Amino acid sequence: MSKILLVEDDRGIVTNLTEFLRREGFEVESASGQKDALALADSDSFDLVLLDISLSDGNGYAVCSAIKRDHGIPVIFLTASGDEYSTVTGFDLGADDYISKPFRPRELVSRIKNILRLTGGSGSIAQLGDVSVDTVRGVAMKNGIDLYLSALEYRLLLVFINNRGSVLSRNQLLRSIWDFAGEFVNDNTLTVYIKRLREKIEDDPQNPTIIKTVRGLGYKVD
Helix, strand or coil: EEEEECCCCHHHHHHHHHHHHHHCEEEEEEEEHHHHHHHHHHHHCEEEECCCCECEEEEHHHHHHHHHHCCCEEEEEEECCCCCCHHHHHHHCCCCEEEEEECHHHHEEEHHHHHHHCCCHHHHEEECCCCEEEEECEEEECCEEEECHHHHHHHHHHEEEEEHCCEECCHHHHHHHHHHCCCCHHHHHHHHHHHHHHHHHHCCCCCCCEEEEEEEEEEECC
């Protein structure tokens, strides 16, 4: 689970954003000012920092500079200061992204995940039983051994991971593979790829525990 440090003075935003990010699967710690933020960064390990510019005892620029210098943690500025000077200053100090308030929560989550993928944060590792998938390196391993998935097998596995807990119909899966392959993929081809994927990731492909068949509906990964 990726751990985020949220540095923001507005307690209302902190409460709402913290609850939302936790529902999205992130662990969140908050700091209200420069001193608290730097102390937390020194005493704990974070995968990413969400940072406002205006703080009670300083400014976000100083926090960004210190965190990038001392810890190399990815930083996303999340602030009402959306003018060109503020944005350029943030990027010049090493910020990885800059989002102006008001923002769309789902877009923020997407940007957080993108930064974590690019930087190899802990959010880049997905675990399915004894199968681990590193979405940064594009590698799937079982008990530490590379599974050597084909491009379409890996794509299919990512579709299941990104929709974990949801039942995916065969049509949904076909569209995902078709888009990736750039050519028509028929229903029989999907059956073949699911069979091959199960043979590589399941202990007993005939009785799968990872990619489960939901009769009459499709497939599901918990």
